[in-house]
Amino acid sequence: RATGRGTWSIYHPEMSQVAAYRHWIEAELGGALQRDELMLHYQPKVHAVTGETVGYEALLRWNHHQNGSIPPSEFIPIAEQCGLIQQIGDFVLRRVCEDLEQLPDNISVSANVSPAQFNRDDFVANLGRLINGTEIRPDRLEIEVTETLLIRNHSEVRRLLAQLRELGILLAIDDFGTGYSNLSTLNELRFNTLKIDKSFVDRLTDKDPAASTMVASIVGMARSMGASVVAEGVETQEQATLLRAAGCTIMQGYLFGKPQPLSAIKHHHRDSEAG
Ligand code: C2E
Ligand code: CA
Ligand code: CA
Ligand code: CA
Numbered sequence: 001r002a003t004g005r006g007t008w009s010i011y012h013p014e015m016s017q018v019a020a021y022r023h024w025i026e027a028e029l030g031g032a033l034q035r036d037e038l039m040l041h042y043q044p045k046v047h048a049v050t051g052e053t054v055g056y057e058a059l060l061r062w063n064h065h066q067n068g069s070i071p072p073s074e075f076i077p078i079a080e081q082c083g084l085i086q087q088i089g090d091f092v093l094r095r096v097c098e099d100l101e102q103l104p105d106n107i108s109v110s111a112n113v114s115p116a117q118f119n120r121d122d123f124v125a126n127l128g129r130l131i132n133g134t135e136i137r138p139d140r141l142e143i144e145v146t147e148t149l150l151i152r153n154h155s156e157v158r159r160l161l162a163q164l165r166e167l168g169i170l171l172a173i174d175d176f177g178t179g180y181s182n183l184s185t186l187n188e189l190r191f192n193t194l195k196i197d198k199s200f201v202d203r204l205t206d207k208d209p210a211a212s213t214m215v216a217s218i219v220g221m222a223r224s225m226g227a228s229v230v231a232e233g234v235e236t237q238e239q240a241t242l243l244r245a246a247g248c249t250i251m252q253g254y255l256f257g258k259p260q261p262l263s264a265i266k267h268h269h270r271d272s273e274a275g
Contacts, residue, residue, distance in 0.1 A: 025078045028064060033087055037063050040095055041259035042109070045230055045252045048244050053268075055108035057144070057252060058096050059259045060088070080116050089117040093130060099262050100136045104269050110142035110172055110193075115149045119156070124163040131169065138168030142193065145171070147179030150189065161189055172230070177218065187225055194222040196248070198233025204242045216246040223247070 032038055042056035062070045079085040096111045103109070117123060131138050143164065149157060150173075164171060172193035173186070177200055196218055203211035215231070222229045231243045234253030243251060 022078055025070070025075050026082050026084075029075060029079055029082075029084050029088075032062055032064065033091060035065060037065060038088065038091060039063070039261065040092065040099065041261055042099075042265050043252060043259040044257040044265070045110075045250050046256045048240070048249050048251050053107070054250060055110065055142075056103075056265065057259075058092065058099075058109055058111045060092060060112075061259075076114065080114050083116075085114050085116050086120065089114060090126070093127060096141065097130055097134050097136065100140055101134060102262065102266060105137075105140075107269070108140045108142060108170070110144050110170075112144045112174065115145070118143075118145060118149060118160065124160055124167070127164070127169065128167050131167065139170055142170035142172050144174040144195065146174045147176065147181045150179075150181045150185055154185075158189065161191075165190065175232075183221070190225070191227055193230055194218070194227050195230045195232050195252075198253075201231050201233050201235075201239055201243070201253070204239045206238070206242075212242050212246055215243065215248065219247040 039061050040058045041061050042058055044053045045055045045057065046052060047054050060072045060076070062072070062075055064070055076085070076088075079088050092111055093113075096109050100107075100109055127143075131141060161171060170192040171189075172195055173181075173191050174195050175197045176194045178197045196215060200211065200215055200218075204215065205211070219229050228250060229248050230250040230252055231239075231248045232252050234240055234243065234251045234255050236255060239253075240251060240255060
């Protein structure tokens with residue numbers, strides 16, 4: 001990968017290293033779709049008490065033919081800025097729907113949707129066509145949006161969310177607690193799931209009781225709104241124990257499983273059916 005970046009900085013001596021890398025990503029990303037270099041990995045969400053897998057989050061992976069794996073934290077923001085997020089987002093949602101057909105009926109999948117994608121006029125209509133073109137129940141699909149979305153174009157967002165609800169597709173607020181959103185806004189939007197950001201989970205230790213109190217109050221708030229709570233980025237048993245004590249019902253993190261290709265998770269379900 002270093003060679004790739006280096007090459008570009010020679011071709012564009014006026015650009016900083018960072019700008020050159022951005023330029024490279026932008027130039028390669030269109031081709032990534034054509035070359036079929038993008039794929040989804042699925043990370044399990046498990047029930048806090050039974051330990052059963054209840055669903056997965058779809059996470060995008062880019063395996064560049066020369067430079068290998070490029071993380072979404074690097075290419076998604078660039079895709080959002082250059083407009084390629086539309087095509088990439090379409091790919092993700094289409095693939096998630098196809099993959100849902102290959103998973104057991106009681107398993108749901110959530111997909112991350114960028115604000116730029118969500119704000120398009122035809123987003124909900126396209127999603128509706130997509131889900132209705134399959135045999136899967138719409139409530140097996142959940143859309144994850146960040147709080148950032150909620151503070152923009154308020155009435156427009158509300159209208160879109162109502163349409164989404166009408167389709168029966170579920171809605172999750174991602175990275176909850178990292179952005180600004182007031183209680184009445186959240187209440188009004190009637191989302192189905194609240195995902196507690198990893199930064200809160202990271203703070204959970206016996207030595208920081210304030211962190212537990214914080215999580216418990218988020219759980220209580222979600223419950224009063226009829227939403228379920230997913231804690232993300234759970235890495236240790238201690239965190240899991242404290243999350244259970246705080247009333248969190250669903251957990252996601254390396255402690256329970258890393259994101260894996262569809263083939264691997266399908267295998268897991270076939271095994272548990274057989275056994
Ligand atoms: P996110 O939606 O908050 O996803 C959670 C990230 O945390 C994922 O990183 C996941 O692999 C990672 N993670 C999960 N459990 C643990 C853990 O126990 N410890 C640690 N350290 N990390 C954990 P990933 O896959 O690199 O994705 C990063 C971000 O890229 C995502 O954050 C999301 O904002 C974005 N992203 C990924 N896929 C898509 C996509 O299909 N569309 C859009 N628009 N954004 C995506
Ligand atoms: Ca997410
Ligand atoms: Ca998240
Ligand atoms: Ca995040």
